[in-house]
Amino acid sequence: MKARKALPPVLAAVMAASLAAGCSDKGGEAGATPKTGERAKDVNTTGFPIVKEPIKLTVFAARADSAPVNWNEVEIWKEYAKMTNVTVDWQLSPASDAAALTQKRNVLMASGDLPDFFHTARFSTTDIANYGSQGLLIPLNDLIDKYAPNVKKLFETNPEVKKGLTMPDGKIYSLPTFYDPSFRSVVIGSEFWINKKFLDALGMKEPTTTEEYYQYLKAVKTQDPNKNGKNDEIPFAASGVLGGIGIVDALKGAWGLGNHGNTHGRVDMDPKTNKLRFEPADPGYKELLEYLNRLYKEDLFIPDIMTIKGPEMLAKGKEGLYGSFVHINEKSSFGTDTNSYVGMTALKGPHGDQVFSRARSPLIDIGAFAISNKNKYPEATIRWVDYFYSEEGSKMFFMGIKDKSYVEKPDGTLDYSDELKKDKEAQKKYVTFAGGFYPAMLTKKTYFGGESFPENQEAVKKIDPYYPKEVWPAFTYTQEELARFTPLTNDINKYVDEMTVKFIMGNAPFSEWDNYLATLKKMGLDDYMKIYTAAYERYKK
Known part of the structure; x- marks a missing residue:
């Protein structure tokens, strides 16, 4: 599971939109929206295959570095083609450079030479609104109602998903990455960890307030808790923007900020006025920055925290020098298993505020899937993707092929096959979900990444009492x-x-x-x- 925090959420969306704004709308004129129903008689509304006669669809997808190189050769897509009579031609674009991906996608949209659908394409809410209104992406409302029972069920059980996907014109143009809300550790993603062995060596309890946390960081810096006679401990570590700005997100709840989660990053609800509040203009934000300035001046952050890259920060973590850090967990992040770190609670601030401000909406990525106006088989396409919002489809998407990449135990629980246990790289032969941004429903039963580890579950228990009662998904704009x-x-x-x-x-x-x-x-x-x-x-x- 990718821990991502490259830009504030709204900024990321509008940057993509600003590129799109410069593109021509000729693509919308080049091809009218297909008339759904022309080929509907060939589509089975339930079960498999999806279509009676084989069809082939082209798809634009963004490939993370951790995902397989050629998805046309991955086992689940070969198996799914046999099940459905739908063959997908995966046209992959590297996702490692977000700006380049956005530009390539926007040029494609402007050209009018569109694939049948988009998968893991990383459309922002603003992109979806723009391209939907231009007619480049088709509305899905009726298709969902007639051909997507699993998505309909998702809407019924989680109404905020439908609200978050519905554009101001009342239409739904995309389907999301959705995390089961009860699987809170994966919804949160990266946790805030503290070195239990350092605490024990210093004779300190886990900090519960910002002042106690400061005292701990100071002790890590000055009292040699690893007892090697060197001043080599690093009180707090994170990487790049996650370190420089992410520490703001991690601690702002101690000043009452982020009370509706962090999907919006800088806007929440002012409890005094019950009106939206711009957090960086709040007096509490100033106090937070004063606190962080004190930590920075006293050299309590990893060196070059504002610019250090992720791989360098993670490599340094193998040395066991971190007093605290923000990432998935020790095993997943550093590849070590010293059992040194435990999750931190939401810290209480100087005025008694205690909010877990890094909560995310389970509607993780609104633009994981969309159908273009060039698609001749929209009914079959929506049925194709709908399967991955079911329990069985989720099992296939994340675990691969039964009795090959995973086994199902008598009690119904799943486990990786011996092949995958011996070689983690073997997973690339079977599944493509690595890197995130996929159209599917992730559940505790079907995902065994770092966020599902027992230590992450324990961390969530400390956080739960301070979790916002309502976490907003992204809003939409005309x-x-x-x-x-x-x-x-x-x-x-x-x-x-x-x-x-x-x-x-x-x-x-x-x-x-x-x-x-x-x-x-x-x-x-x-x-x-x-x-x-x-x-x-x-x-x-």
Whole structure:
């Protein structure tokens, strides 16, 4: 499972949209939306095969570095073609460079030469709204109603999913990556870990407040808890933006921020006014940055935390020097098994606030699947993907082929086959889910990645009492709103990113805080929040 936090969620969406805005809409004129029903008589509404006569579909998919190189040769897709009479030609594009992927996808959309559908294509909410309104992606509402019983069931049991997928025009153009909400450790992803062996050596209890956490970090830095006579311990470690900005997300709940989760990153609900709040303009945000500035000045972070890359941070973790870190867990992150780390609770702040601010919506990726206007078989295509929102389909998508890549025990539980246990790389022969962003339902029964480990389950138990009661998925915006909202979001988030880092590093004194707030206002923060509020009101309805 990929732990991702490359950009604030809204910023990531609007960056993609800004590229799309420059593209021509000729693709929408080039091919009218297929008339669903022309070939519906050849589609079985239940069971397999999906179609009576074989068909072939082309698909654009983004391949993570950890996924197989050629999906046409992966066992589940060969087996699924036999089951369904639907052969998929996987046209893969590297996902390692997000900007390059976005540009390639947008050029494809502008060309009008579209594949039949998109899978793991990493469309943002804004992309879906843009391309849907242009007619490049077809509405799925009627198709779901007639041909996607598993998606319909998902909507019924998790109404926020349907709300999150429905665009302002009332149409659904995409299907999501969905994590079972009860599988909270995988919904959260990366956890906040603390070194239990260091705590024991220092004679300290697990910190429950921000001040206790500071005292622990200071002790790790100065009291040689690994007893090697060297000053080599690293109190806190994370990588790049996750370290520089991610520490904000990890700790802001101690100042009451992030009370509706972190899908929106910088907007939550002000409990005093019951109105949306821009977190980086709140007094609590200033106090948080002052706290982080103290940690930074006292050298309690990994060196170069603002720029260090993930592989370097993880490689350093093998040395057992971290007092605390943010990532999946020790085994998955570092490849070591010293049993040194335990999950931290949500810390209580100076005013008594204690919120787990890194909660995510189980609607992980809204743009995991979409059908283009060139698809001649939309009924068969929606049936093809619907299977992976069922328990059996989830089992196949994540585990592969029964009695080859996994076995089913008499009690119904699943386990990897001996082949996969001996060689983790063998998984690439059977499944393609590595890297995330897939259209499927992930459950505790069918996923055995690092987030499912017992230590992650224990960490969740500490977090549960402080988990937000309601976690918002991404909101949606009209085309008229986006014309104003996109540039506002780009400019405001860029400025907040820059100033957050400067305040933490001490390159901007806190005496400049009022000027910082005034600049946000000049940049159009009021308009930004008005548009955000309109989107929130639509979501509530």
